[in-house]
Amino acid sequence: MVRLKDSLEIRNLAVDVDGRHVLKDVNLMIEKGETHVLLGPNGSGKTTLLLSILGLSRYNIVRGEIIFKGKDITDLPTHERVKMGIGIAFQNPPVIRGVSLGTMLNICMGKKTAEITDEAVKLAKELNFSEDFLTRDVNYGFSGGEIKRSEIMQLIAQQPNFVMLDEPDSGVDIENMELIGRMMGKLLQRDLIPSKREKMGLIITHLATILDYIHADRAHVMLKGKIACSGYPREILAGVRRNGYEGCIRTCQENNNNTNVTNCNYNKV
Amino acid sequence: MSDKYSSNDKKDEDYKEDLLKVGFDIEEKNRAGSYLQVNHSVSVERSNIEDVEILNTVDALKKYDWLEDYWWKAVSPDKDEYTKEAEINQNYGYFIHVKPGAKVDFPIQSCLFISKEGTHQNVHNIIIVEEGAEVHIITGCSALHGVNNAFHIGVSEMYVKKGAKLTFTMIHLWGPEIFVRPRTGVIVEEDGIYVSNYVCMNPVKDLQMSPVTYCGKNATALYQTVLYASEDSKMDVGSVIYLNGENSKTEVISRTVARDNSEAIVRGNIIGKNKGIKGHLECRGLMLSDGAVIHAIPELRAETADADLSHEAAVGKISEEEIEYLMSRGLDKEEAASVIVRGFLNVDIKDLPKQLEEEIQKKIDLSAAGI
Numbered sequence: 243m244v245r246l247k248d249s250l251e252i253r254n255l256a257v258d259v260d261g262r263h264v265l266k267d268v269n270l271m272i273e274k275g276e277t278h279v280l281l282g283p284n285g286s287g288k289t290t291l292l293l294s295i296l297g298l299s300r301y302n303i304v305r306g307e308i309i310f311k312g313k314d315i316t317d318l319p320t321h322e323r324v325k326m327g328i329g330i331a332f333q334n335p336p337v338i339r340g341v342s343l344g345t346m347l348n349i350c351m352g353k354k355t356a357e358i359t360d361e362a363v364k365l366a367k368e369l370n371f372s373e374d375f376l377t378r379d380v381n382y383g384f385s386g387g388e389i390k391r392s393e394i395m396q397l398i399a400q401q402p403n404f405v406m407l408d409e410p411d412s413g414v415d416i417e418n419m420e421l422i423g424r425m426m427g428k429l430l431q432r433d434l435i436p437s438k439r440e441k442m443g444l445i446i447t448h449l450a451t452i453l454d455y456i457h458a459d460r461a462h463v464m465l466k467g468k469i470a471c472s473g474y475p476r477e478i479l480a481g482v483r484r485n486g487y488e489g490c491i492r493t494c495q496e497n498n499n500n501t502n503v504t505n506c507n508y509n510k511v
Numbered sequence: 512m513s514d515k516y517s518s519n520d521k522k523d524e525d526y527k528e529d530l531l532k533v534g535f536d537i538e539e540k541n542r543a544g545s546y547l548q549v550n551h552s553v554s555v556e557r558s559n560i561e562d563v564e565i566l567n568t569v570d571a572l573k574k575y576d577w578l579e580d581y582w583w584k585a586v587s588p589d590k591d592e593y594t595k596e597a598e599i600n601q602n603y604g605y606f607i608h609v610k611p612g613a614k615v616d617f618p619i620q621s622c623l624f625i626s627k628e629g630t631h632q633n634v635h636n637i638i639i640v641e642e643g644a645e646v647h648i649i650t651g652c653s654a655l656h657g658v659n660n661a662f663h664i665g666v667s668e669m670y671v672k673k674g675a676k677l678t679f680t681m682i683h684l685w686g687p688e689i690f691v692r693p694r695t696g697v698i699v700e701e702d703g704i705y706v707s708n709y710v711c712m713n714p715v716k717d718l719q720m721s722p723v724t725y726c727g728k729n730a731t732a733l734y735q736t737v738l739y740a741s742e743d744s745k746m747d748v749g750s751v752i753y754l755n756g757e758n759s760k761t762e763v764i765s766r767t768v769a770r771d772n773s774e775a776i777v778r779g780n781i782i783g784k785n786k787g788i789k790g791h792l793e794c795r796g797l798m799l800s801d802g803a804v805i806h807a808i809p810e811l812r813a814e815t816a817d818a819d820l821s822h823e824a825a826v827g828k829i830s831e832e833e834i835e836y837l838m839s840r841g842l843d844k845e846e847a848a849s850v851i852v853r854g855f856l857n858v859d860i861k862d863l864p865k866q867l868e869e870e871i872q873k874k875i876d877l878s879a880a881g882i
Contacts, residue, residue, distance in 0.1 A: 298835050320838040321847075330839055336832045340854025349840045349850070379854075396840065 247312045248274040250295070250404050250442055255306035257287075257294045264290045266467040268306070272404070275439030277430050277456060279475055280446045282464035283487050288446045289333065291464070292406045295444075296330050297323050310404065329402025331393035333409045333446075337381045343392055344376035350399035362399070369395045370421060386413030394425050405429055405443045411452040423455025432456060450479050463490055523547060523554055526624060526655065533651020533682045534867040535622035543646075546605040546621040550630050553603050562613030563646070564606070568635050571606035578606070581637055585668035585696030585725075593692040597633045597666045604634030604666070607648060611641040611672075618647040618680075625654040625661045625689070636667040640675040647678040649863075652685070652693075659688040667695040667722075671703040671730075680708040680860060682867060685715040687742055695722035699730040701756065707732070708860045711746065712739040712871055714773075721749040721778060728756035728785075735858045736765040740773035740803065749778025749808070758787035763794075766856050767807075770799035780810040783818040790819070796826035797855050849876055 250272045257265035264287050272278055280288050294301040295308055297320040307316045315323050344358040347365065363373050369391045381389060390410055397405060407426065414422055427433060430443045445452065453475055461475035463482065470491045471478065481490035523530070523537055526549070530537060537555075539545055544558035544565045558565040572578050588598040605621050625632055640646055654661055663685070671677045685691055699705045705724060724732045734750045752761045763779045781790035796805035809822040829851050837847035853872070 296839055298839075299831070319843075320835060321841055321843045324839060324841045332836070332839075336830065336836050338833050338836065338851060338854055340857035341850055345850070345854075346840065349837065349842060352841065400840065 251309040253307050256304045257290055258302040258304050259290060259300055264467055268469055272442045276459045277443035278460045279458045280462050280464055286464040287467045288464050289408055292408055296320055327403035329397050329400045330406040331397055331410055335381050339379050341380050342377050343380045346380050346396055347399045350396045365395055387415060387418045390414050390422055398429055403441055407445045409446050411447055411449050426456055463487055530622055531866040532870050533653045533684050534649045535620050535651050541617045542620050543615045543617040544619045548603055549624045550627050551602040562610040563615060564608040566606045567603040568606045568637055569603055581670060585698050586666055586694050593664045594666060594694050597635055597664045600633050601635050602633050604636040607638045609640045609644040609646045612643040615646040618649045621650040623652045625658055628658055629660050631662045633664045638669040640671050640677045642672045643674045645676040649680045651682045654686050654689050658686060662690045665693040669697040671699040671705050673700045674702040676704040678706040683711040684713045687714040688716050690716050691718040693720040697724040699726045699732060701728040704731045707734045709736045714742040714744045717745045719747040721751055723751045725753045725755055726759035730756055730759045732761040734763040737856050737858055738767040738775055740769040740775040742771050744773040747776040751780045754783045754788040754790060757785045760789040763792045765794050767796045767805055769803035769805045772802040774804040776806045778808045781820055782812045783820050784814045786817045788818055792822035794824040798828050
C-alpha cells in the first residue's frame, strides 16, 4: 500500500454511531496543499466522517483505516491526532461554564495560563472580537455567527496541518461571511500559489457561497454513507443546483464515461 | 506583634505556611489589619489604619458598654447546643469595627487556628460596618495538619449599617477529623450590601452551617459558595436570607463537587416578606464518584404578592461532549477534566490572596487527575 507523507487518506471506512451504520464504504484522498469540499443532504454522513477522522468516542470504526502523514491513526485518541496536526471547527460546540474563550485560545496555542495573552487579543481583533469577548464563557450565549468566528479563531491559534470545517458558513450574515471566508483562506494558505501550499482542508457546506472565498480543489457528494461522486467543485455544484444531489450523481456517472476529470464511485445504486 | 495572651510553645512563624493557605499573611502585605487566634490564645489583634478597630471580643466588651446592643442580637444563644456552648465557654473571637464612611482599601485578615489535639475552640465574633463604610474581611479557619479530634464553634454576628458594604470571604481548611459548627447572623440595614464568599476545599469530618441574613429596605445580600467534598467528609452548608425590607434582593450561587464517599448537602432558603423583593438561588453540583452524595435543597417562601423568587438546581457528571471538545483542542482526557472542574468552580472572588488561589488550583488539578 502506498502511504503518502503529508496527506490524509481514508480507505474503505465504515463507521457505526449508536449501533447505526452511518458510513458504509468511504474512500478519500487529500494531498498536501489541497482543500476539498464535502456536499450532500442532511443525514448523509458528512459530519460523521469529520468526527471519525477526529476520533471521537461515539464514532465506532468497524472497518477501514485512516492514514495521516503516513501513519495509521485509526486507533489513536483524539488529542494525539490533534497533536499530529488535525483540527476542526465544530458546527455546534458545547458551552463550558467557567472556561473563557481566552482560555480556549491558550489551550489551542499550547499555553498553560488562564490569563488573556497579547497574542489572543491580537487574534480576537482579526476576527472582529473585542478583548472583553475573550473573557466570556466559551459558546455561552454566542450567536450563530459568533460561534463560527470563535471556532475559526481557535483553529488559527492551533495552526493544524489538516483543517476540518463543519458548515463554517451556515447562519452567517453577509458581513461576516467575507471575514470568515478570508480567515479560512488564510488558515488553508489559499493566498499562496498552489505549489507553496502545505495545509489540507475538508469543508462541509450546504451553501456555495463559501466557494466564492475558497477556491477548493475538489468537491465530493456524500449520499447514504458513501462518497457518491467527486469532481471539480464548480462542475459538481452546478450539477447539484440543476438536478439535486441524486441528479448530480447521474450526471457524474454520464460524465464518467467521457472523461476522467470527474469520477464516480456511486456504481450500484 | 502582641503576645500578651500567647501561651503557645510555638511562634506564629512556625505556622506561616499553614496560615498562608487560608489567606493569612503574617507579614501583612496589603492588609489593613489582622486578627489571629491560635487555639484559645489571641496572638495578633492589630489595625493598621485609624478607621478600623480590631480587638478580641472579651476586651471589646469590657471597653465598650454599647457593644451589649450587638452581643447575641443577630444570633440567639438559645439557637442550639452549639450556641449555648459558645455562650458558656467562650474563647475570645474577633471584634472588627469600621468607622462611618471609611472606605478600607485593603482587606482585613483574620484567622482562627487550631494547633493542638483535642482543642475545643469556641469563638464569638462581632463585625460592625458603620454607615456608608466599605470593607473586605478575609477570614481563614484552619487546623494544623495531623490534628485529630478538634471541635470548632464560631458564632459570628455581623452588622452592616445603612449604605455600608461588607464583603466577607471565609476559607475553611480543616482536616478529616475536625468537627465544625459556625453560627452566623447578618443584619443588613437600608441600602446596605453584604457579599459572602465561602470556600471549603479540604476534607472535614462534619461541617454544618446555615448563616442567616436579614435584609432591610433596598438591601442586597450576595452569596457565593464553593464546596469540594472528598474522602469521608460530611458537609451541610446553606444560606437563609430574609428579605424583610422593601425592594431588598439576594442572589445565592453555589458550586459543589463531590467525590469518594463524601456527602454534601447544599441548602438555600429565601424568604420574601415585603414589596418589590427579588431573590434567586443557583445551585450546581458535579459528581465525580459513585460513592458520593450531593443533596441540593433549594427553598423559596413568598409572603407577599409582590415577590419575584426563583431557583435553579442541577447535579450531574462531567459532560463527555465538553471533554471531547477540549481534547479536540489538544488536551488529554485528564487535562480536559481538570479544565472543566476548574471552570465549574470558577467563581469570581475579588482580592483573593494569590497563595490561596494557588492552593485552590492545586486541589483541583490533583482531583481531576483521579478521574
